[in-house]
Amino acid sequence: MIHRGALIxxxxxxxxxxxxxxxxxxxxxxxxxxxxxxxxxxxxxxxxATIISIGIFALVAAVIIEAVWAFRVQPDDDxxxxxxxxxxxxxxxxxxxxxxxVISIGVVSAVVLSKNANAGSDxxxxxxxxxxxxxxxxxxxxxxxEELVMPLHRSxxxxxxxADVIHSLWIPQMGQKxxxxxxxxxxxxxxxxxxxxxxxxxxxxxxxxxxTMRAPVRVLDQAAFKRWxxxxxxxxxxxxxxxxxxxxGQSGGGAAxxxxxxxxxxxFASAGCGGCHTFKPAGTDAQVGPDLDNxxxxxxxxxxxxxQYIEQSIVDPEAVIVSGYQPGVxxxxxxxxxxxAELSGLVAFLSGKEAN
Ligand SMILES: [Cu+2]
Numbered sequence: 001m002i003h004r005g006a007l008i009x010x011x012x013x014x015x016x017x018x019x020x021x022x023x024x025x026x027x028x029x030x031x032x033x034x035x036x037x038x039x040x041x042x043x044x045x046x047x048x049a050t051i052i053s054i055g056i057f058a059l060v061a062a063v064i065i066e067a068v069w070a071f072r073v074q075p076d077d078d079x080x081x082x083x084x085x086x087x088x089x090x091x092x093x094x095x096x097x098x099x100x101x102v103i104s105i106g107v108v109s110a111v112v113l114s115k116n117a118n119a120g121s122d123x124x125x126x127x128x129x130x131x132x133x134x135x136x137x138x139x140x141x142x143x144x145x146e147e148l149v150m151p152l153h154r155s156x157x158x159x160x161x162x163a164d165v166i167h168s169l170w171i172p173q174m175g176q177k178x179x180x181x182x183x184x185x186x187x188x189x190x191x192x193x194x195x196x197x198x199x200x201x202x203x204x205x206x207x208x209x210x211x212t213m214r215a216p217v218r219v220l221d222q223a224a225f226k227r228w229x230x231x232x233x234x235x236x237x238x239x240x241x242x243x244x245x246x247x248x249g250q251s252g253g254g255a256a257x258x259x260x261x262x263x264x265x266x267x268f269a270s271a272g273c274g275g276c277h278t279f280k281p282a283g284t285d286a287q288v289g290p291d292l293d294n295x296x297x298x299x300x301x302x303x304x305x306x307x308q309y310i311e312q313s314i315v316d317p318e319a320v321i322v323s324g325y326q327p328g329v330x331x332x333x334x335x336x337x338x339x340x341a342e343l344s345g346l347v348a349f350l351s352g353k354e355a356n
Contacts, residue, residue: 006070010062017061021054032173035198035219037191038116039175045105045112052101116176119189123157124150130180131163132331133209133272135200143232146270148200148217151225155191164333168204171217179204192219208288208329209275260341264349267342271334281352289330290322292350298322310347314338 034040126148127138137145150156160169160180167180169188178188202213220228265282268274274284279292290298299309302320312319315335321327338346 006066010066013065014058014062018054018058021057025050025054034175035171035173035192035194035196036175037193038189039173040193041112041116042175045109048108049105052105056098056101117187117189119155119157123155123189125157125159128158128160128169128180129163130160130167130169130202130213131271131333131337132165132207133202133213133275134270135169135202135213135215136270137215139229139232141229141233141236143229143236145232146215148215149225149228150190150192150217150219152192152195152219152221154222155189158188158190160186160188163337164331165206166204167202167206167213170201170203171198172201173198177203195219195221207331209272212272212275212286259344259346259348261345261348263341264345264347267338267346268349271338271342273346276330279350281349290325295350306351307347310350311343314343314346 031039031043031046034043125140129136129138135146135148137148139145158169158178160178162180162182164182166182168177169180170177171190174190174192176188176190178186180186196219198217198219200215200217202210204210206213268279268282273279274282274286276286276288277290277292278285278287295310296306299306302309304312309320317330317332318327334343
């Protein structure tokens with residue numbers, strides 16, 4: 001039988017341990033403020049498991065501290081302890097109670113996982129394209145953007161593809177996190193619950209520019225979202241018509257393809273070039289790759305015309321390795337992932353032929 005004094009001491013220790021653990025749980029902000037229905041459910045699972053853990057921590061702390069204190073031996077006591085038989089009731093209790101707790105955490109998690117994967121009857125479908133080191137989004141009607149804009153209180157179903165390596169989509173305030181794996185299409189659902197600006201972060205180490213692989217996120221109320229999407233559609237139709245006209249003009253004139261330096265500038269930012277390269281006109285100062293302000297000299301060294309050298313360096317970076325740098329660092333996929341217009345734009349922007 002447990003001594004009455006021992007029981008009171010253990011209850012007191014348990015209360016102190018529970019208070020300390022609760023303060024650690026409550027006073028530190030472990031999770032960001034939720035901005036989605038899925039994050040609300042994830043937060044619930046977090047507290048459900050945390051409360052159970054605090055209870056078990058208090059019990060274990062009380063038993064250990066009391067046992068160490070009450071059953072300690074004198075320094076010169078070398079005798080064996082008395083033999084002890086098992087206690088069937090105690091053993092049944094410490095098997096069944098944890099089993100129930102673990103199963104309940106499992107059931108709660110499974111319910112939350114399945115609810116968080118359910119996009120409901122009318123989700124907005126957004127395609128996501130990830131590549132080293134940038135995100136692209138495509139809305140119904142072929143509207144492509146580099147910013148993720150979501151409507152308030154409507155489930156957004158993402159269908160995600162990668163052009164190169166494994167990336168992972170995560171907006172911390174929205175909880176959901178999903179890998180983007182080359183060769184398969186992965187899915188995830190997010191239902192925003194407050195308007196505002198957030199950041200989408202690549203959360204799978206995907207190469208040297210990984211830390212720069214972020215995209216801005218905006219949540220708008222439904223009316224503002226509809227206006228935004230209509231504007232994007234109108235702008236997209238205009239741009240497509242413009243590009244067609246430009247292509248026609250080029251093939252007619254037969255002049256050397258003059259890229260659009262302005263498009264080159266936005267491409268430089270969206271394709272993540274600035275994550276590795278210093279280039280003054282783009283305002284970047286990364287040092288993973290060579291400083292692109294010295295391209296003229298490097299083209300001379302390679303003995304090639306500047307435009308041709310720049311284009312080759314982007315499409316086939318392994319063709320000429322700048323001295324002092326390693327092959328295999330600059331992604332080799334730009335030839336596939338950039339459009340011809342983006343590529344010639346980059347060449348124009350990098351050669352500085354047109355005003356920035
Ligand atoms: Cu990534």
